[in-house]
Every structure is written in structure tokens, then in C-alpha cells.
Amino acid sequence: MKVDKICCIGAGFVGGPTMSVIALKCPNIKVTVVDINQEKIDAWNGELDKLPVYEPGLAEIIKKVRNVNLFFSTDIDKAIDDSQMIFMAVNTPTKTSGEGKGYAADLQYIEKSAKQIALASRSDKIIIEKSTLPVRTAEKVKEILELNKKHEISFEVLSNPEFLAEGTAINDLFKSDRVLIGGENTKKGRNAIKQLFNIYNKWIPKSKILTTNVWSSELSKLVSNAMLAQRISSINSISALCEKTGADIDEVSEAVGLDKRIGNKFLKSSIGFGGSCFKKDILNLVYIARSYGLDDVAAYWESVVEINSYQTLRLANKVLEYV
Numbered sequence: 378m379k380v381d382k383i384c385c386i387g388a389g390f391v392g393g394p395t396m397s398v399i400a401l402k403c404p405n406i407k408v409t410v411v412d413i414n415q416e417k418i419d420a421w422n423g424e425l426d427k428l429p430v431y432e433p434g435l436a437e438i439i440k441k442v443r444n445v446n447l448f449f450s451t452d453i454d455k456a457i458d459d460s461q462m463i464f465m466a467v468n469t470p471t472k473t474s475g476e477g478k479g480y481a482a483d484l485q486y487i488e489k490s491a492k493q494i495a496l497a498s499r500s501d502k503i504i505i506e507k508s509t510l511p512v513r514t515a516e517k518v519k520e521i522l523e524l525n526k527k528h529e530i531s532f533e534v535l536s537n538p539e540f541l542a543e544g545t546a547i548n549d550l551f552k553s554d555r556v557l558i559g560g561e562n563t564k565k566g567r568n569a570i571k572q573l574f575n576i577y578n579k580w581i582p583k584s585k586i587l588t589t590n591v592w593s594s595e596l597s598k599l600v601s602n603a604m605l606a607q608r609i610s611s612i613n614s615i616s617a618l619c620e621k622t623g624a625d626i627d628e629v630s631e632a633v634g635l636d637k638r639i640g641n642k643f644l645k646s647s648i649g650f651g652g653s654c655f656k657k658d659i660l661n662l663v664y665i666a667r668s669y670g671l672d673d674v675a676a677y678w679e680s681v682v683e684i685n686s687y688q689t690l691r692l693a694n695k696v697l698e699y700v
Contacts, residue, residue, distance in 0.1 A: 387466035480664035536648035538598035559594025
């Protein structure tokens with residue numbers, strides 16, 4: 378299978394910037410980003426200073442590739458049918474009801490996307506999980522694809538989690554620490570991995586593209602965020618101790634960070650985690666651990682979230698003392 382047309386379902390923080398960079402680096406590939414939200418698509422097709430996602434450097438890329446080999450559309454079925462490779466970059470919030478409420482990831486948008494892909498496809502497809510997902514989601518995705526397909530076609534499901542931070546997404550895409558591709562160790566699976574590998578290898582060195590099985594790739598994203606969040610919770614817990622003892626948290630952070638085994642990243646004390654991903658992903662990890670009967674593991678990671686909540690409440694109370 379030759380990949381010269383890509384579809385990305387989801388025109389948000391992940392889909393928009395990622396597909397823009399792929400379009401820039403792979404001018405021979407037509408990239409179409411689709412979404413059911415007409416206003417969002419109109420914004421992507423509108424003025425460069427009013428794009429729905431602001432990231433330094435993004436508007437400049439959009440200016441170069443939009444309507445050249447990067448397109449934004451609400452015609453999801455056509456983009457799916459035309460493409461050989463489809464990225465799923467839809468939202469996976471924490472469930473607000475039902476089993477796993479408050480912990481597990483809500484996969485309704487992933488499931489709807491998989492069903493739509495199956496119904497709209499008339500040829501073989503490589504499906505890429507780009508959203509942050511629980512381990513073994515690919516199994517469910519493939520099941521939905523097989524149950525709903527209308528033609529005798531095959532689907533290969535790969536995991537390719539994003540590792541983007543708000544404010545540095547474009548730089549993260551240009552100079553990734555690593556690109557992770559998980560797939561099945563079968564002839565078709567290895568070929569699908571090779572197709573995605575070749576796309577990233579247009580600008581990412583081969584040494585930074587890591588291939589694994591699907592489950593390792595899915596879990597690695599959750600664990601990466603959990604490890605980073607753990608560092609923030611750890612240093613925030615020490616900030617409370619510093620205030621009681623007269624130590625300076627910034628000085629302690631600097632001293633600890635100079636240890637090469639530890640490093641200085643994510644050791645800045647603050648009011649808590651920024652954004653929504655860390656808490657969401659850790660709670661998902663807690664739910665997965667509990668579902669496998671690993672209660673002690675679940676309790677350990679839940680304590681990382683609890684320390685974060687403690688820090689937020691502690692600093693809020695300090696503010697109220699001065700009001």
C-alpha cells in the first residue's frame with residue numbers, strides 16, 4: 378500500500394498542529410483534517426491570526442501548506458474513503474458517569490470514529506490511534522472496525538501517541554524526543570508500521586523512532602505523563618515542608634536538579650499541574666491498575682493526584698488568609 382492521502386479525524390490541539398507539520402514535511406502527501414464542528418473547520422480555513430489553536434510557528438506553517446496539500450473539511454466520509462491512512466485524534470475525557478466514573482477514559486468518540494471509518498471505507502486502511510488511550514484500546518477499535526465494515530477489506534491499527542506540550546507543540550513536533558509507533562508483529566502489521574515510520578523519518582532521525590507492540594505504545598503515553606506529574610507533586614509536597622522549616626523551595630529545587638540522575642525538568646513548585654492531561658491520565662492509570670486487581674499500584678498513583686489537590690487547596694487557603 379502506497380500512502381499518498383492521509384485523513385485525520387479531529388481538528389483540535391493534536392490533530393491540527395500534527396497534520397500541519399506532516400503536510401509541511403511530506404509535500405507529496407495530501408492531508409485532510411476533518412471534524413463535525415463546522416465553526417472549528419471554518420476557523421482553520423479562515424484568518425491566520427484567528428486559528429482555533431494558538432501555537433508559536435503554527436500560523437506560518439498553515440500559510441505555506443493550506444490548500445496546497447493540507448485541507449480542512451467537514452466531509453468526513455469522503456476523506457476517510459479517499460485516504461490510505463487515518464489518524465484518530467478525538468477527545469478522550471474522563472468518564473462522568475457509569476463504570477469507572479471519575480477515573481476511566483470516555484472512549485465514546487473513539488468508538489464513533491472507528492464505526493464511521495468502517496462504514497465509509499471501501500479499501501484497506503491503516504488506522505492510527507493518536508489520542509491518549511487506555512492500554513488494549515486497539516483491540517476494541519479493531520473489533521468495531523470488523524463488525525461494521527461493509528466490504529471485504531482489512532484494517533491495521535497502530536498506536537502513535539502524541540507527546541506535545543501547550544506552547545511548544547510545533548517545536549515538539551519538529552524535534553521530538555522520540556516518536557513511538559506500536560503495531561502487531563505480523564506481515565501486515567510490520568508493513569503498516571513501516572509506512573508510518575517512513576512518514577516521520579522525513580524529518581525525525583531513525584534513532585528517535587521507537588517501534589513496539591501496540592499495548593506498550595498505548596501504556597507508555599499514560600506512564601510518561603504519570604512520571605512527569607509525579608515530579609510536580611513531589612516538589613510541591615516539599616514546598617510545604619520548606620515553608621515550615623525556613624528552607625527556600627527554589628534553592629532546594631535547583632540543588633536537587635543539579636544531580637544528573639534527576640535533572641531539573643518538572644521540578645518547579647507551583648499551584649499544581651497545568652492543563653488537564655496529567656490528572657486525567659493518572660486517574661485513567663489508577664482505573665486500569667484497579668481493574669487488574671493491582672490496588673496497591675492504584676493507591677500509589679492516586680496519591681500523586683491527591684498531593685496535587687492538597688497543594689492547590691493549601692495555596693488557595695494562604696491567599697484567603699491575606700484577603
